[in-house]
Amino acid sequence: MNQKLKRIRQICFALILIATVAGFSSCEKYAYAPPAVDPNQTWHFQTDIQPIFNAKCVECHNGTKQFPDLRSGKSYDALTQGGYLTLPGETSKLYHQITTNSDHIPRTTDAEKLKVLYWINQGALNN
Ligand code: HEC
Secondary structure, three states: OHHHHHHHHHHHHHHHHHHHHHHHHOOOOOOOOOOOOOOOOOOOHHHHHHHHHHHHOOOOOOOOOOOOOOOOOOHHHHHHHOOOOOOOHHHOHHHHHHHHOOOOHHHOOHHHHHHHHHHHHOOOOOO
16 A cells, blocks of 8 residues: 555656657747857857956056066966866866956856856967
């Protein structure tokens, strides 16, 4: 008897799971706004990442202190030589700083954080 109940429970659970998956996958591709930052697009250091540094970071990261110099022409070397760009990007010191350091979190938008992440995961090229 107990076994039979268990079996019925399993079947019910499976049916609910199937219904949920079917329900989600039947949605139109973009029932919501498409994400603004596309992980499949190639992200470029010179045109996508450095402008973020110029606007949001160089007021402090300008070569006068121990932390990385993020000025144009200096930033790539500072980040690579300092070991800030490691894979996977989620655990790199650069991404970690802008997403977990309480002073740094508000300095960049979610879209900017994702650009940095995708650029690192695409190999952190000086492109
Ligand atoms: C108002 C000044 C200020 C601004 C603006 C600023 N930072 Fe920083 N940053 C610091 C200070 C101070 C430290 C060192 C202390 C710390 O880790 O918080 C630091 C440290 C760092 C580190 C090194 C962390 C480590 O573990 O060595 C990284 C990477 C970093 N910042 C990235 C950025 C990026 C990217 C931006 C721009 C989006 C930025 N910072 C903007 C002040 C700033």
